[in-house]
Amino acid sequence: MNTRKLITLFLMLLSLTLCAQGENMKEKKEQIRGLKVAFFTTELNFTNSEAEKFWPLYNTFDDNQFELRHQKMRAFSKRMNDGSLDKISEKEAMQFLAQIEDTEEELFLLRKKFMQNVKTILPAVKIVKLKKAEEDFNRKLLQQYRNKGSKK
Structure with a gap:
């Protein structure tokens, strides 16, 4: 499984987990x-000026990304969790696939716009390092989640 699919799967699972926990989500x-x-601050070694401009932009992007996944995948996750997926019709499955594809496209466009905006703030080398830092962070978070689950 490639990294992009793994990260997408992880973020979807994280969204579902956070949704299920209600009040604790925030x-x-x-x-x-x-x-x-x-x-990120450690990995990217931002200057004060870069950090001032980067974090509001990144936080907005991150919030929009989370909301998009949370909002668009709610119906699908409900079906996955209530056991009715085994009874799903071909037509409903096609609708869910179309919804997933639309969400993935919206996420792609959101990231593309973010990258265009971040290019005005950070040099290309730091943007590449940002991509790696995001992947490393998600990998560490997933590993921590797995370790926490195995201790129970």
Whole structure:
């Protein structure tokens, strides 16, 4: 499985997990955001000027990305979790696939716009490092989640 699919799967699972937890969702999201800020700051070594411009842009992008996944995938995740997926018709499956494709396209366009905007703030080398830092952070977060689950 390639990294992009793994990250997409992880973020979808994270969205579902956070949705299921209701009130704790905002707390967990803020906790993850704090960890992400610390990780990216260390990995990318932002100047004060870069950080001032980057974080509001990134946080907006991250919030929009989360909302898009959360909002668009709600119906699909409900079907996945209530056991009715085994009874799904071909027509409904096609509708879900179309919804997933539309969501993926919207996410792509959102990331593309973010990249265009971030190019005005950061040099290309830091943008490449940002992409790697995002993947590394998600990998570490997933590993931490797995380790926490295996201790229960």
